[in-house]
Amino acid sequence: xxxxxxxxxxxxxxxxxVNQPPxxxxxxxxxxxxxxxxxxxxxxxQVRCWExxxxxxxxxxxxKASITHDHPVLCSxxxxxxxxxxxxxxxxxxxxxxxxxxxxxxxxxxxxxxxKEVAWIPEMNLxxxxxxxxxxxxxxxxxxxxxxxxxxxxxxxxxxVRHPLMVVGTADRNLIxxxxxxxxxxxxxxxxxxxxxxxxxxxxxxQQGFLVGSIEGRVGVHHLDDSQQxxxxxxxxxxxxxxxxxxxxxxxxxxxxxxxxxxxxxxxNFWDKDSKQRLKAMLRCSLPIPCSTFNNDGSIFAYSxxxxxxxxxxxxxxxxxxxxxxxxxPQESEVRGKPRIGATGRK
Amino acid sequence: MLxxxxxxxxxxxxxxxxNSKFCVLxxxxxxxxxxxxxxxxxxxxxxxxxxxxxxxxxxxxxxxxSNPFALKPFGSTTPFGSPIxxxxxSTGVAQLSSPFASNTAFxxxxxxxxxxxxxxxxxxxxxxxxxxxxxxxxSIPELNIAFGTSSTPFGTSSTPAxxxxxxxxxxxxxxxxxxSSAFGSSSPFGSTASPxxxxxxxxSTFGNTDIGQSGFGGQQRSGSxxxxxxxxxxxxxxxxxxxxxxxxMPIYKDKNHxxxxxxxxxxxxKDFFIYNKQFHNFSGFYCCIFGSSSTSAFGTLSTPFGASxxxxxxxxSTPSFWASTFGSTQAFSAFGxxxxSTPSFxxxxxxxxxxxxxxxxxxxxNTQSSSLFSSAAPKIEQTGSAFGQFxxxxxxxxxxxxSSLFSSxxxxxxxxxSSIAASVALQAYLEQARPxxxxxxxxxxxxxxxxxxxxxxxxxxxxxxxxxxxADAEVLMPKLRRSDYCTLPxxxxxxxxxxxxxxxxxHVEDFMLGRQGYxxxxxxxxxxxxxxxxxxxVQFNTRGVIAYMDNSTKPPxxxxxxxxxxxxxxxxxxxxxxxxxxxxEGRMVEDQGADFVSYDPIKGEWKIRxxxxxxxxxxxxx
Numbered sequence: 001x002x003x004x005x006x007x008x009x010x011x012x013x014x015x016x017x018v019n020q021p022p023x024x025x026x027x028x029x030x031x032x033x034x035x036x037x038x039x040x041x042x043x044x045x046q047v048r049c050w051e052x053x054x055x056x057x058x059x060x061x062x063x064k065a066s067i068t069h070d071h072p073v074l075c076s077x078x079x080x081x082x083x084x085x086x087x088x089x090x091x092x093x094x095x096x097x098x099x100x101x102x103x104x105x106x107x108x109x110x111x112x113x114x115x116k117e118v119a120w121i122p123e124m125n126l127x128x129x130x131x132x133x134x135x136x137x138x139x140x141x142x143x144x145x146x147x148x149x150x151x152x153x154x155x156x157x158x159x160x161v162r163h164p165l166m167v168v169g170t171a172d173r174n175l176i177x178x179x180x181x182x183x184x185x186x187x188x189x190x191x192x193x194x195x196x197x198x199x200x201x202x203x204x205x206x207q208q209g210f211l212v213g214s215i216e217g218r219v220g221v222h223h224l225d226d227s228q229q230x231x232x233x234x235x236x237x238x239x240x241x242x243x244x245x246x247x248x249x250x251x252x253x254x255x256x257x258x259x260x261x262x263x264x265x266x267x268x269n270f271w272d273k274d275s276k277q278r279l280k281a282m283l284r285c286s287l288p289i290p291c292s293t294f295n296n297d298g299s300i301f302a303y304s305x306x307x308x309x310x311x312x313x314x315x316x317x318x319x320x321x322x323x324x325x326x327x328x329x330p331q332e333s334e335v336r337g338k339p340r341i342g343a344t345g346r347k
Numbered sequence: 348m349l350x351x352x353x354x355x356x357x358x359x360x361x362x363x364x365x366n367s368k369f370c371v372l373x374x375x376x377x378x379x380x381x382x383x384x385x386x387x388x389x390x391x392x393x394x395x396x397x398x399x400x401x402x403x404x405x406x407x408x409x410x411x412x413s414n415p416f417a418l419k420p421f422g423s424t425t426p427f428g429s430p431i432x433x434x435x436x437s438t439g440v441a442q443l444s445s446p447f448a449s450n451t452a453f454x455x456x457x458x459x460x461x462x463x464x465x466x467x468x469x470x471x472x473x474x475x476x477x478x479x480x481x482x483x484x485x486s487i488p489e490l491n492i493a494f495g496t497s498s499t500p501f502g503t504s505s506t507p508a509x510x511x512x513x514x515x516x517x518x519x520x521x522x523x524x525x526x527s528s529a530f531g532s533s534s535p536f537g538s539t540a541s542p543x544x545x546x547x548x549x550x551s552t553f554g555n556t557d558i559g560q561s562g563f564g565g566q567q568r569s570g571s572x573x574x575x576x577x578x579x580x581x582x583x584x585x586x587x588x589x590x591x592x593x594x595x596m597p598i599y600k601d602k603n604h605x606x607x608x609x610x611x612x613x614x615x616x617k618d619f620f621i622y623n624k625q626f627h628n629f630s631g632f633y634c635c636i637f638g639s640s641s642t643s644a645f646g647t648l649s650t651p652f653g654a655s656x657x658x659x660x661x662x663x664s665t666p667s668f669w670a671s672t673f674g675s676t677q678a679f680s681a682f683g684x685x686x687x688s689t690p691s692f693x694x695x696x697x698x699x700x701x702x703x704x705x706x707x708x709x710x711x712x713n714t715q716s717s718s719l720f721s722s723a724a725p726k727i728e729q730t731g732s733a734f735g736q737f738x739x740x741x742x743x744x745x746x747x748x749x750s751s752l753f754s755s756x757x758x759x760x761x762x763x764x765s766s767i768a769a770s771v772a773l774q775a776y777l778e779q780a781r782p783x784x785x786x787x788x789x790x791x792x793x794x795x796x797x798x799x800x801x802x803x804x805x806x807x808x809x810x811x812x813x814x815x816x817x818a819d820a821e822v823l824m825p826k827l828r829r830s831d832y833c834t835l836p837x838x839x840x841x842x843x844x845x846x847x848x849x850x851x852x853x854h855v856e857d858f859m860l861g862r863q864g865y866x867x868x869x870x871x872x873x874x875x876x877x878x879x880x881x882x883x884x885v886q887f888n889t890r891g892v893i894a895y896m897d898n899s900t901k902p903p904x905x906x907x908x909x910x911x912x913x914x915x916x917x918x919x920x921x922x923x924x925x926x927x928x929x930x931x932e933g934r935m936v937e938d939q940g941a942d943f944v945s946y947d948p949i950k951g952e953w954k955i956r957x958x959x960x961x962x963x964x965x966x967x968x969x
Contacts, residue, residue, distance in 0.1 A: 072612060171603070216592075265591070309607055314572060
C-alpha cells in the first residue's frame with residue numbers, strides 16, 4: 001500500500017469522471033451493444049446505468065436508473081438488442097432488468113453459490129452463468145429451470161464467450177474450451193500457461209484463441225489450432241520495480257482487435273498481440289483498476305478505480321474509501337495495430 | 348456434614364438464612380454450574396472490614412457491615428475491576444458500576460443494576476478463583492495452612508467426552524500439562540478473552556495455541572484476517588520480484604479477489620470497522636492493566652509507561668483507571684520497603700514498562716511483540732534469583748512465553764497473582780492472622796473478580812449482533828463460529844442435511860455440543876437446533892457451564908436447547924477440607940433438580956443430568 005500512498009492522484013490520465021459513482025467498489029462494467037449506455041455493478045448491492053453523451057471532445061454522463069440485489073453484485077451483461085441487462089452476484093441469482101422499457105427486474109437464473117460470470121449468447125438465445133458452485137448453467141429466460149447444467153472441475157473464476165467459442169477459467173488453473181455448437185462436450189481442457197491463479201479471460205474476435213491474465217502480472221496468448229502453437233506466448237505487464245500486480249481485466253477493441261489490460265497497480269495499457277508490442281502505457285492511478293470495458297464502437301474505454309481486495313481486508317479503510325468510474329477516449333494511435341516492417345523493425 | 352469440601356456459589360439473589368451455616372446465592376435468570384474449592388460460610392461476613400488490603404473498595408465506602416459484599420478485596424486486585432470502569436465509559440455498562448458507588452444498601456441497588464450482566468459473572472468466580480488456588484498451591488506451600496484450603500492442580504488427561512463417536516479428544520495432553528502445570532490456568536484466561544478475539548480474529552488461531560491441538564478438520568477459517576498480507580517472491584524471476592497480491596500467498600491461493608471479499612463481507616469485517624478500532628483499545632487496555640499492576644506491586648509507578656498507555660484509553664476512562672492504580676500502590680506500601688533493597692529487580696522493572704507498551708500498540712498475534720516477550724522472560728529469570736521465593740515460579744514462565752504472544756498476558760497474570768500470594772503471606776506473618784480471617788480474604792477475591800466476567804457477557808452480546816447481520820442468509824441453520832466448540836452432528840452437516848431433507852434441523856437426535864478440554868452437553872431425544880447461535884447460548888468455562896445467560900432469549904421448557912440434557916464437565920477434582928485428600932469414591936454433590944450420574948476422580952469427569960436449564964443450586968453432600 002505504500003506505493004499507492006505515494007501516488008494520490010486517482011485520475012492522472014485526465015479521463016472523464018462518471019457522475020454519482022457507486023458507494024463501494026465496482027465489480028463489473030458493461031456497455032450496451034446498441035447505444036452508449038454504461039452499466040456498473042457494485043459491492044454496495046446496486047446495479048446502476050448511465051447514459052454517456054459524447055459531444056466532440058467532451059463526455060457527459062447522466063444517471064438513468066438503478067436496481068438493487070440482496071447482496072453484492074459481481075457480473076453483468078447486455079442482451080444483444082440493447083434493451084435488457086442481466087446481473088448476478090452473491091445472492092446466487094441473476095436478475096433480468098428490462099432497462100429501456102422500464103419494467104421490474106425478474107430472477108431468471110439460480111445457483112447454489114455466488115454467480116461470478118454471466119453472458120448472453122444471441123445465437124442460442126440463451127443465458128450462460130458460471131458460479132462458485134462449480135457449475136455452468138444455460139438458461140432460457142422463459143423457463144425457471146436451466147436447459148443444461150455443465151459440471152466444472154472447480155469454481156468458475158473467469159469466462160469469455162464469442163460464439164461459437166467459450167472459455168471458462170477455474171480455480172485450479174484449468175482453462176476449459178467449449179464449442180457452443182456442441183456445448184455438452186468439452187472441446188479442450190488446458191492447464192493455464194501461467195503459474196498463478198487465473199484472473200481474467202478474453203476470446204479473440206476471430207475466435208481462433210484467447211487471452212488469459214493472472215494475478216502474477218502476466219498475460220498469455222493462446223491459439224486453439226495445434227498448428228498455431230508456435231504463435232503462443234506470454235508477456236509481463238503491470239509491474240513496478242520488483243512489485244508484480246494482478247491483471248484484473250482484458251478487453252479487445254471491437255474494431256482494431258488490439259486489446260487493453262487493467263491491473264491492480266492502477267494502470268491500463270493497450271497492446272497489439274500480432275506484432276507483440278505495447279501501443280500505449282497510461283499513467284498509474286492511485287488505486288487499483290478492478291474492471292474495464294470498451295463501448296460498441298471502441299470510441300470509449302471505461303474503467304473503475306477503487307480497491308479490489310488484492311491485499312485483503314486490513315488494507316481497506318471504509319471510512320476513506322473512494323470509488324471512481326472514468327471514461328477514456330482512446331486516440332487512434334493508441335488502439336490501432338502497428339504491423340512490423342520486415343527485418344528492419346525493432347525487436 | 349460440616350467436613351464437606353465442595354460448595355457452590357451461584358450468584359443471583361442473596362438468601363441468608365440465620366439458621367444455616369451456608370450462604371447460598373440463587374440465580375433465577377440462568378443456569379450456572381460452578382464448583383469451588385473452598386467453603387463459603389456466613390460468620391465471617393460479620394467481621395469488620397479488612398483495611399490492610401486497601402482503602403478503596405469496588406463496592407463503595409459506606410456499605411453496611413451486614414452486607415456480605417462489604418469486605419474489601421485485595422488492594423492489588425483492584426485493577427481487575429477496572430474493566431467495569433472502562434466498560435461503563437464506552438459500552439453503557441455504567442449502570443452496573445454506579446449503583447455500587449452510592450450509599451444505599453446493597454440489596455436494593457442490586458435490583459436496579461443490569462441483572463443479566465451481573466448474573467453472568469458467576470462463572471468468573473471459577474475462573475479467577477482457580478487461578479488463585481493454582482498459585483497458592485504451587486509457589487508458596489505454607490499458604491495452604493493459612494487459608495485452610497488446598498490448591499486444585501490439573502490432573503492427567505481425561506477420557507475424551509466424545510471419544511466413543513470418533514471425535515477428537517477434548518482433554519489436555521499430559522505433555523502440555525507437564526510443561527505448564529503452574530500455568531494450566533492460561534486456559535481460563537483464554538476463555539475469558541475469547542469473546543473479544545472471536546469477533547476480530549477467527550478463534551481457531553488462539554484455540555490452537557491455548558489448548559495445543561489443531562483445529563477440527565471440518566472447520567475452515569475464512570476471511571482475509573487469518574493471516575496478514577505479505578508479498579510473495581516470484582520464484583522464476585531472474586531478478587527477484589514480489590507479487591503484490593494476497594492470493595499469491597499459500598494460505599489464500601485457492602481463493603480469488605471476489606471470493607475473499609465475499610467472505611469478509613459475510614464476517615461483517617467491513618461493517619464493524621469501528622468495532623475493530625475498539626478491539627485495539629481492548630488490547631492496549633489488557634496490557635496496560637497487567638503491566639501497571641505488576642509495577643505497582645513493587646512499590647513504584649512508572650510515568651513513561653503511563654504516558655504511553657494513556658492514548659489507548661478514552662479520556663473518560665483514564666481517571667478511574669489511575670485512581671485504582673494508586674489504590675493498589677497504597678495497599679503494597681509495606682512490601683515496597685523490601686523492593687528498595689533489590690536494585691536488580693528495579694532494572695527489570697523498566698523492561699516491564701517497555702514490553703507492555705509495545706504490546707499496547709500491536710494487535711494480538713504480532714510476532715514482533717512475541718519475540719520481545721521471549722527476551723523479557725530470561726531477564727526476569729535472572730532477577731528472580733534475588734527473590735528466592737520466586738525462582739522456580741519465573742523459571743516456569745520461560746517456556747510458555749516463548750510459545751506465543753497470547754500466552755504472555757497469562758504470564759503477566761501469573762506474575763500479578765504471585766505478588767498477591769507473596770503479599771498475603773507477608774501480611775499473615777506480620778499480623779499473625781487467624782484462619783477465619785484468611786477465609787474472608789478468599790471470598791473477597793471472588794467478589795472482586797465478578798466485574799470482569801460481566802465484560803465477557805457483554806462481548807457475547809456483541810457476538811449476537813454479528814449473527815443478526817446475516818440472519819436473512821440462512822436463518823434456519825444452527826450457527827457455530829468458534830473452532831474450539833464442536834457439535835455432533837458436526838457442522839456444517841446439519842446445513843447440508845437441511846437442504847437435502849427440509850426439516851432435519853427440527854429434530855436432531857441426541858444433539859451434542861461441547862468444547863475442547865472443558866466438557867459437553869448431550870441433549871437427549873430430538874432437539875430443534877434451527878437458528879441457534881450455539882456458542883452464544885451455551886458457554887463452557889472452567890468447572891462450569893452456563894446456558895441462556897440472557898433470560899429474555901430463553902425459550903419455554905422443552906423448546907430450543909432448554910430441555911433434558913446430560914452435562915459432562917472435565918478436569919473436576921474435589922478435596923476434603925479436613926484431610927486435604929482428594930475424594931476418590933462416593934458422591935460428593937447432591938443436586939436439587941439435577942440427577943447425579945457419575946464422577947470419575949481419576950479422569951476428573953463429572954456428569955449430571957438436568958431436565959432443563961433453569962433454577963439450580965448445589966449444596967454440599969455428605
